[in-house]
Amino acid sequence: MSDRRTFLKTAMAGVALTTLGGGVSFAKNSLAFSDAAANAKPKLKLSFQEGTPPGKTLAEKFDYMEKHGVVGFEPGGSGLADRVVTIQNELKGRNIQVSAICAGFKGFILSTDDAVRQQCIDTMKEIIAAAGALGSVGVIIVPAFNSQVPVMPHTQATRDFLCEQFTLLGTYAAQHNTTVILEPLHRNEAFYLRQVADAASICRDINLPGVRCMGDFWHMTSEETSDMGAFLSAGPYLQHVHIASRRRRSMPGEDGDADNYIDGFKALKMLKYPHFVSFECGCKGDRETVLPAALQLLRAQWEKA
Amino acid sequence: MSDRRTFLKTAMAGVALTTLGGGVSFAKNSLAFSDAAANAKPKLKLSFQEGTPPGKTLAEKFDYMEKHGVVGFEPGGSGLADRVVTIQNELKGRNIQVSAICAGFKGFILSTDDAVRQQCIDTMKEIIAAAGALGSVGVIIVPAFNSQVPVMPHTQATRDFLCEQFTLLGTYAAQHNTTVILEPLHRNEAFYLRQVADAASICRDINLPGVRCMGDFWHMTSEETSDMGAFLSAGPYLQHVHIASRRRRSMPGEDGDADNYIDGFKALKMLKYPHFVSFECGCKGDRETVLPAALQLLRAQWEKA
Numbered sequence: 001m002s003d004r005r006t007f008l009k010t011a012m013a014g015v016a017l018t019t020l021g022g023g024v025s026f027a028k029n030s031l032a033f034s035d036a037a038a039n040a041k042p043k044l045k046l047s048f049q050e051g052t053p054p055g056k057t058l059a060e061k062f063d064y065m066e067k068h069g070v071v072g073f074e075p076g077g078s079g080l081a082d083r084v085v086t087i088q089n090e091l092k093g094r095n096i097q098v099s100a101i102c103a104g105f106k107g108f109i110l111s112t113d114d115a116v117r118q119q120c121i122d123t124m125k126e127i128i129a130a131a132g133a134l135g136s137v138g139v140i141i142v143p144a145f146n147s148q149v150p151v152m153p154h155t156q157a158t159r160d161f162l163c164e165q166f167t168l169l170g171t172y173a174a175q176h177n178t179t180v181i182l183e184p185l186h187r188n189e190a191f192y193l194r195q196v197a198d199a200a201s202i203c204r205d206i207n208l209p210g211v212r213c214m215g216d217f218w219h220m221t222s223e224e225t226s227d228m229g230a231f232l233s234a235g236p237y238l239q240h241v242h243i244a245s246r247r248r249r250s251m252p253g254e255d256g257d258a259d260n261y262i263d264g265f266k267a268l269k270m271l272k273y274p275h276f277v278s279f280e281c282g283c284k285g286d287r288e289t290v291l292p293a294a295l296q297l298l299r300a301q302w303e304k305a
Numbered sequence: 306m307s308d309r310r311t312f313l314k315t316a317m318a319g320v321a322l323t324t325l326g327g328g329v330s331f332a333k334n335s336l337a338f339s340d341a342a343a344n345a346k347p348k349l350k351l352s353f354q355e356g357t358p359p360g361k362t363l364a365e366k367f368d369y370m371e372k373h374g375v376v377g378f379e380p381g382g383s384g385l386a387d388r389v390v391t392i393q394n395e396l397k398g399r400n401i402q403v404s405a406i407c408a409g410f411k412g413f414i415l416s417t418d419d420a421v422r423q424q425c426i427d428t429m430k431e432i433i434a435a436a437g438a439l440g441s442v443g444v445i446i447v448p449a450f451n452s453q454v455p456v457m458p459h460t461q462a463t464r465d466f467l468c469e470q471f472t473l474l475g476t477y478a479a480q481h482n483t484t485v486i487l488e489p490l491h492r493n494e495a496f497y498l499r500q501v502a503d504a505a506s507i508c509r510d511i512n513l514p515g516v517r518c519m520g521d522f523w524h525m526t527s528e529e530t531s532d533m534g535a536f537l538s539a540g541p542y543l544q545h546v547h548i549a550s551r552r553r554r555s556m557p558g559e560d561g562d563a564d565n566y567i568d569g570f571k572a573l574k575m576l577k578y579p580h581f582v583s584f585e586c587g588c589k590g591d592r593e594t595v596l597p598a599a600l601q602l603l604r605a606q607w608e609k610a
Contacts, residue, residue: 154459156496191461197502197538200530225505229538233502233531 042269044302046295047072047099047278054287058090068295071096072276077104077127077139084133098134099276100181100214100240101127103141109165110144110152110192121165124180125172132176137275138212138239139173140181144192154192163206170210181239182213186222194223197233204237212239216280217261221246227264231271238273243298244281251283252294261298265305347574349607351600352377352404352583359592363395373600376401377581382409382432382444389438403439404581405486405519405545406432408446414470415449415457415497422470429474429485437481442580443517443544444478445486449497459497468511475515486544487518491527499528502538509542517544521585522566526551532569536576543578548603549586556588557599566603570610 048061048070055061065073073096075087080101087098104127107119124141131139143162144151152158169180182199184190193199199213215230215238224230231238245255252259268277277298283290353366353375360366370378378401380392385406392403409432412424429446436444448467449456457463474485487504489495498504504518520535520543529535536543550560557564573582582603588595 156492159496187461191464195500195502195506197500197530197534201500201528204530223506224538225502225509225542226538226540229502229534229536229540231534232537233529233534235531235534237530 042272044265044299045072045099045274045276046070046298047074047276049074049102049278049280050076052279052281052283053291058087062090062094062096065096066094068292070295072099072278073097074099074102074276074278074280075134077101077131080104080130080134081126084130087134098131098136099278101131101134101136101139102280103139105139105141108144108148108151109141110158110162111148112150112152117165121169124169128169128173128176128178128180132173132178136178138179138181140183140214140240141169142183142185142190142193145185145190146188151192159202163202166202166211167206167208170206170208172210174208174210179210179212179239182211183216183242184213184219184223185216186219188222189219194219196220196224196230196238200234200237211237213237214240214242215264216242216244217246217264218242218244218249218281220264227261228267231264231267231273235271238268238271239275241268241273241275241277242280243277244279248284249281251279251281251285251290253297254284254290254294259297260301262301262305265302269305347577349570349604350377350404350579350581351375351603352379352581354379354407354583354585355381357584357586358596363392367395367399367401370401371399373597375600377404377583378402379404379407379581379583379585380439382406382436385409385435385439386431389435392439403436403441404583406436406439406441406444407585408444410444410446413449413453413456414446415463415467416453417455417457426470426474430477433474433478433483433485434481437478437483441483443484443486445488445519445545446474447488447490447495447498450490450495451493456497464507468507471507471516472511472513475511475513477515479513479515484515484517484544487516488521488547489518489524489528490521491524493527494524499524501525501529501535501543505539505542516542518542519545519547520569521547521549522551522569523547523549523554523586525569532566533572536569536572536578540576543576544580546573546578546580546582547585548582549584553589554586556584556586556590556595558602559589559595559599564602565606567606567610570607574607574610 048065053061053064055064105120105123107116109117109120111117127139166180173180182193182202184193184195184199187194196213196215203211203213213234215234220227220230243252245252246258247255353370358366358369360369410425410428412421414422414425416422432444471485478485487498487507489498489500489504492499501518501520508516508518518539520539525532525535548557550557551563552560
């Protein structure tokens with residue numbers, strides 16, 4: 001392991017040297033990438049996690065989602081491989097697609113323990129293969145939660161190692177027509193990766209179609225100074241968005257005036273963001289009234305943005 | 306020291322808990338803060354460091370700058386206290402203001418050595434007082450260059466400590482009607498703080514008028530995926546901008562098509578950015594022709610933005 005890391009560190013340092021000093025241009029974002037889609041009016045494609053809609057069965061949940069125009073479904077990654085056929089069957093003939101896959105892997109990629117890292121890679125690969133079979137936009141992954149120790153120190157060498165690991169995972173994901181999606185969290189959950197621009201810079205450095213990032217309005221409330229700045233920094237690397245109320249991570253609208261997503265939605269429109277905005281939140285009030293109200297609020301703010 | 310840090314860590318953790326979970330709203334950026342200045346056409350206020358213009362004396366340099374419409378002067382911080390009267394006298398009757406003060410402090414604030422941190426604070430205070438006397442927008446500071454060791458580890462506790470130290474420095478700066486300006490650098494110079502959004506989030510958490518951040522197009526070329534995203538994230542915390550050619554840190558324009566600042570300038574216009582864009586760069590060609598060409602290029606791109 002130590003030999004391998006030393007080699008990789010050296011190799012990655014060479015890459016960094018070349019790109020920083022050698023006149024090799026970085027793939028800078030600009031709004032130009034969206035020119036081809038300039039005439040298409042950007043749509044708000046809403047998505048639910050499995051626990052969000054009412055209903056006891058997948059069929060009941062999907063019925064509810066279709067009735068309310070929710071076109072994305074974000075299942076958890078745990079045990080997904082065994083559910084692929086069931087989900088495929090339930091989605092047949094419906095106007096619902098699998099959006100992202102929410103985590104579900106075991107271990108973590110920045111562990112100092114070889115076995116814990118290997119567990120992460122093995123379980124991620126299983127989820128990635130299932131995600132690909134389901135036509136998912138990608139599998140969400142967090143490099144290290146605060147609770148996950150012992151962890152590699154927050155250094156350039158660790159970042160280089162992370163890029164190398166995601167090069168492998170992203171290559172595997174692309175072979176399955178899907179991606180791995182880096183999710184920044186707020187500091188109380190994961191200090192290591194907290195800002196969308198940081199996740200985007202990792203994607204940029206890796207520069208593979210299978211490595212992407214996301215923004216979660218809930219975490220962004222704590223860590224970003226500007227929703228628009230964050231999403232514009234994500235640019236073409238933005239593969240998924242999570243949404244919740246901004247004070248208590250409940251249904252959008254349950255925190256009143258705090259639940260303003262217009263600045264972020266403006267950026268999504270500027271980017272012609274083609275993917276999903278997916279609910280990841282609890283529910284304080286009566287789901288039967290709060291959930292339709294949340295959908296209405298988001299659609300109204302999207303129109304205003 | 307350890308007692309003090311433990312106390313501060315606990316105190317700051319309390320703050321984070323309150324702000325993250327307790328319904329206290331963060332001061333989110335929005336473009337609303339610029340509404341009052343909405344009717345003023347944003348101007349490109351260019352600034353030079355002392356070595357940028359030709360001329361042997363300050364008077365000759367200022368003559369050149371006035372002739373070319375350069376309205377800002379960015380002196381180094383080293384020995385600045387002894388030069389305040391000289392600079393004040395030379396600026397009398399001229400259309401030039403002191404922009405930022407470029408570093409010049411000794412030690413570094415994230416040293417594990419009390420004496421090295423104290424040296425940083427003492428020399429910063431001297432420069433801050435001189436900056437205030439000169440009407441400067443602020444004193445640029447880097448928390449830790451890669452070469453500066455031993456350094457505190459990159460953890461939440463260190464970030465909390467940094468916020469506490471900048472609370473003190475920023476309070477002192479405000480007493481002198483100026484600011485301290487956090488500068489993100491690229492990874493080869495300073496891994497600790499590389500992105501404008503990260504610097505802005507530190508300013509937001511501290512929430513004092515004396516603590517601000519900046520963006521340097523040269524470093525941003527390596528570390529940011531979007532100039533616009535980075536500057537919008539800085540928002541009202543953006544106190545200074547550095548500019549250089551984007552491949553070799555030479556005069557803007559000397560790296561040809563790579564020297565495109567329009568996306569960033571658009572963001573500065575959106576923000577009604579009121580401060581300076583200051584040259585920090587070398588010069589490969591003949592200064593007498595390259596320097597006016599650089600000014601012309603930037604003004605043309607500002608118009609296009």
